[in-house]
Amino acid sequence: MTNPTAAMLVIGDEILSGRTRDSNMHYLAGELTRIGITLREVRVVADIHAEIVAAVRALSGRYTHVFTSGGIGPTHDDITADAVAEAMGASIGHRADAMALLQAHYDRAGLPFNEARQRMARIPEGAALIDNPVSTAPGFTIGNVHVMAGVPNIFQAMVASVLPKLTGGAPLLSQTLRVNRGEGEIAGPFGALAAEFPDLSMGSYPFIQNGAHGTNLVIRGTDPGLLDQAMVKLTRLFA
Amino acid sequence: MTNPTAAMLVIGDEILSGRTRDSNMHYLAGELTRIGITLREVRVVADIHAEIVAAVRALSGRYTHVFTSGGIGPTHDDITADAVAEAMGASIGHRADAMALLQAHYDRAGLPFNEARQRMARIPEGAALIDNPVSTAPGFTIGNVHVMAGVPNIFQAMVASVLPKLTGGAPLLSQTLRVNRGEGEIAGPFGALAAEFPDLSMGSYPFIQNGAHGTNLVIRGTDPGLLDQAMVKLTRLFA
Numbered sequence: 522m523t524n525p526t527a528a529m530l531v532i533g534d535e536i537l538s539g540r541t542r543d544s545n546m547h548y549l550a551g552e553l554t555r556i557g558i559t560l561r562e563v564r565v566v567a568d569i570h571a572e573i574v575a576a577v578r579a580l581s582g583r584y585t586h587v588f589t590s591g592g593i594g595p596t597h598d599d600i601t602a603d604a605v606a607e608a609m610g611a612s613i614g615h616r617a618d619a620m621a622l623l624q625a626h627y628d629r630a631g632l633p634f635n636e637a638r639q640r641m642a643r644i645p646e647g648a649a650l651i652d653n654p655v656s657t658a659p660g661f662t663i664g665n666v667h668v669m670a671g672v673p674n675i676f677q678a679m680v681a682s683v684l685p686k687l688t689g690g691a692p693l694l695s696q697t698l699r700v701n702r703g704e705g706e707i708a709g710p711f712g713a714l715a716a717e718f719p720d721l722s723m724g725s726y727p728f729i730q731n732g733a734h735g736t737n738l739v740i741r742g743t744d745p746g747l748l749d750q751a752m753v754k755l756t757r758l759f760a
Numbered sequence: 761m762t763n764p765t766a767a768m769l770v771i772g773d774e775i776l777s778g779r780t781r782d783s784n785m786h787y788l789a790g791e792l793t794r795i796g797i798t799l800r801e802v803r804v805v806a807d808i809h810a811e812i813v814a815a816v817r818a819l820s821g822r823y824t825h826v827f828t829s830g831g832i833g834p835t836h837d838d839i840t841a842d843a844v845a846e847a848m849g850a851s852i853g854h855r856a857d858a859m860a861l862l863q864a865h866y867d868r869a870g871l872p873f874n875e876a877r878q879r880m881a882r883i884p885e886g887a888a889l890i891d892n893p894v895s896t897a898p899g900f901t902i903g904n905v906h907v908m909a910g911v912p913n914i915f916q917a918m919v920a921s922v923l924p925k926l927t928g929g930a931p932l933l934s935q936t937l938r939v940n941r942g943e944g945e946i947a948g949p950f951g952a953l954a955a956e957f958p959d960l961s962m963g964s965y966p967f968i969q970n971g972a973h974g975t976n977l978v979i980r981g982t983d984p985g986l987l988d989q990a991m992v993k994l995t996r997l998f999a
Contacts, residue, residue: 531802534980535963535978537800538932539792539793540934543785546804549778554777561806561811562803563776563802564801564803568961594943594966597954597955598963632942635945635948637945656968672968693777703871705876707835708835708874708877711835712835712836716836722773723836724835724837725835726780727833729913
């Protein structure tokens with residue numbers, strides 16, 4: 522059985538300009554790994570309608586799921602919902618269910634439900650709303666595309682509400698052996714071990730600590746027994 | 761005058777699995793912004809030959825420069841050099857100049873220059889070496905593709921050696937006004953101001969602090985006079 526696949530699309534001039542450091546990618550990667558969905562690709566694109574449309578089309582045709590972050594707020598630079606609607610061939614307008622949610626939220630807060638705030642009710646036809654327990658304005662799922670906010674705590678809350686609805690696979694497990702040797706010293710036998718276990722993926726990640734070379738050897742796979750077997754051999758080689 | 765454009769390609773299973781948090785993207789974004797090269801897209805792909813080839817081809821055809829990080833070490837999972845060679849239609853082998861650099865390095869260290877370490881001398885024909893002051897094994901530039909290591913301090917050293925050779929444009933400047941109001945409150949007039957200055961890019965980034973909504977309003981552009989002009993108007997609107 523092969524695990525379902527996923528891509529992430531980050532919409533954000535503020536990431537590409539270096540002003541903000543993205544943290545949603547790392548969070549989503551960890552959550553998907555845990556439930557057995559394989560994150561295969563991430564793209565970061567600018568706040569440009571045509572770029573978002575093209576990326577959504579490319580990724581949604583290729584992977585089981587696409588997760589987007591960013592660009593669903595009330596300001597003029599929030600253009601994700603319209604771009605996703607176009608990419609998926611859906612019409613978009615102020616949807617009654619989202620309008621009602623937001624109206625109630627601003628009524629409770631004693632704030633005007635003005636034109637800008639109503640923009641956040643623009644949801645493509647046929648999309649299912651994604652709950653936003655932090656600030657109400659919903660994300661949405663249309664086809665295999667899950668559209669979420671960029672603010673990290675809202676993104677995380679939306680991920681928590683979407684993932685339990687998806688069918689995962691076998692969780693991707695990993696074990697790490699840290700060795701105080703450079704990569705060049707372990708590469709030969711490590712590569713041979715990797716060839717011996719074609720169903721596992723083995724990677725080596727060098728580091729320098731106090732001027733000395735070391736390497737983290739990581740074995741990944743979905744079969745815990747096989748992983749243990751490889752780990753025993755790896756430990757015999759280098760520990 | 762339009763600034764040159766760039767894309768970044770991160771090669772790394774360890775980022776996609778959530779094991780490692782990428783930091784090279786944020787670093788490169790800041791450096792490119794400073795010298796007036798516009799980072800337009802980032803992709804993260806797995807350690808899979810065909811995926812790297814396809815991404816390099818797509819990005820190198822589309823942008824002035826492509827910067828890659830990761831996958832140029834001595835182990836079996838380091839497949840970037842071969843994939844980039846294929847994408848750029850170049851042959852690849854153990855190049856004499858890189859062999860000499862590495863041989864001298866391992867001789868000085870009293871370590872064997874074994875087969876794995878020799879792998880790091882695999883450089884496409886016609887590529888120019890990128891200096892690695894940290895651990896010698898070079899990166900390379902072929903066509904408009906700059907291939908660099910994934911280890912952050914080596915990546916940064918390679919960026920420092922590549923960027924001075926490139927023709928930048930006008931540095932992208934930005935100014936930020938932090939307001940203690942939610943996005944929904946400022947969106948209308950902020951959008952109108954953005955429409956008034958089509959040569960600037962304006963973005964709004966909400967945050968919640970101590971339970972209260974606030975927004976960072978960011979204006980970006982290459983013309984400092986125009987930026988000041990817009991900033992004065994922005995401050996009058998919201999300060």
